[in-house]
Amino acid sequence: MFLGTYAAQQFEIKPSSVEVNPGDTAVLTCKVHNRQGECAWLKDGKVMGKIDTKYEFSREPPDGDCSIRIRNAKIEEDDGMWQCQVTQIALTEPTLTAPEVKFTVREPPMPPKIEDNTNLLPAGEPYPTQEGKQKRLHCISRKGNPPAKLKWFIEDTDITSMSNQTNSTDVDKPKTWQAVSVLDYVFQKDHNGKMLKCVAIHAAYETLTKDIKIPLEVLYLPEIRLEGQPVRDIEEGESVSVKCVVDANPQANVIWKKSGYSSIYALKDQIEFMPVKRSDSGIYSCSATNDVGTSHELEVNIDVKCE
Numbered sequence: 001m002f003l004g005t006y007a008a009q010q011f012e013i014k015p016s017s018v019e020v021n022p023g024d025t026a027v028l029t030c031k032v033h034n035r036q037g038e039c040a041w042l043k044d045g046k047v048m049g050k051i052d053t054k055y056e057f058s059r060e061p062p063d064g065d066c067s068i069r070i071r072n073a074k075i076e077e078d079d080g081m082w083q084c085q086v087t088q089i090a091l092t093e094p095t096l097t098a099p100e101v102k103f104t105v106r107e108p109p110m111p112p113k114i115e116d117n118t119n120l121l122p123a124g125e126p127y128p129t130q131e132g133k134q135k136r137l138h139c140i141s142r143k144g145n146p147p148a149k150l151k152w153f154i155e156d157t158d159i160t161s162m163s164n165q166t167n168s169t170d171v172d173k174p175k176t177w178q179a180v181s182v183l184d185y186v187f188q189k190d191h192n193g194k195m196l197k198c199v200a201i202h203a204a205y206e207t208l209t210k211d212i213k214i215p216l217e218v219l220y221l222p223e224i225r226l227e228g229q230p231v232r233d234i235e236e237g238e239s240v241s242v243k244c245v246v247d248a249n250p251q252a253n254v255i256w257k258k259s260g261y262s263s264i265y266a267l268k269d270q271i272e273f274m275p276v277k278r279s280d281s282g283i284y285s286c287s288a289t290n291d292v293g294t295s296h297e298l299e300v301n302i303d304v305k306c307e
Helices: none
Strands: 008-013 018-020 026-028 031-033 041-042 046-048 068-070 079-087 101-105 113-116 119-121 127-130 134-144 149-152 164-168 179-188 197-203 211-225 240-249 255-256 264-266 272-274 284-290 298-302
Touching: 018 026, 026 101, 026 272, 046 127, 113 211, 134 197, 149 164, 149 179, 211 284, 211 298, 240 284, 240 298
Parallel strands: 018 101, 127 211
Antiparallel strands: 008 031, 026 068, 041 046, 041 079, 079 101, 113 119, 113 134, 134 179, 149 197, 164 179, 197 211, 211 240, 240 272, 255 264, 255 284, 284 298
16 A cells, blocks of 8 residues: 655744733734644743633644734733643644744833933033043833843943943833943033933833933033233233133132232232233233132233333
8 A cells, every 4th residue: 555755744934022002902923834732822831721802722723823813912911921832733743833933012111311420410400520530320210021221321422332232120110121221421521511322222111212401510620811911022011911711610710829929919810900010020820729629820021111
């Protein structure tokens, strides 16, 4: 008697991971060529039964379509690892098993927040930091599924490459995630007054993103320059005014000294000689001091000529 060649059942289409919003209906596609066993579905290793209006699939589809339709998706019931199987048709044949795939029921995470160590930074309130000193900031978004993607910006400049994100299960809400992005950054003077922003990106947000904005208050050493330095010989009786212009945060105090004298000449940004006398001749220096430190000194030579 002639024995025909046995054709083994095999997957034509294997399931792929799916993300859905709560309440949606989704299909995990699973198609089998030469199906002879029964279709079965497992979630997190447990066999799932056919449930009207919830889990719909055919155990013995003539066309080999074992796909399952999941209705009214809920994170508590449906989120997890799903697997399509077809039972063995002989003791010598193995069960046909597809790789597990992730069925994700989205959960919008809480809006992001920024912390300096464990200190919460209120949105909109200036964040003081010193120029040139590295800071470590945390952007945190909790109770999302899947975890939010976090990005950092100064104004419109993306600085996410300076950060590192980790995701962990949220201890307060099962099946959700806590996303934490750690930013190590050295702020500079030109960042003063600009907006630091952390953006959480998630498909379950109505607007796709939520953010928190913190104005930067960068504290820096005073920088000074002189205005009004004489560019020609000074004649006695003329008017001379020299200003020490300061750029500083916080505001700085200006100190003028005269060479050869131990005492302070003036505590203001501008010295004036109206009129200038021969006795005013000398080298004057200015510097500025704030809570960050003291600037370098600049000198001006007041050399009064007389006839």
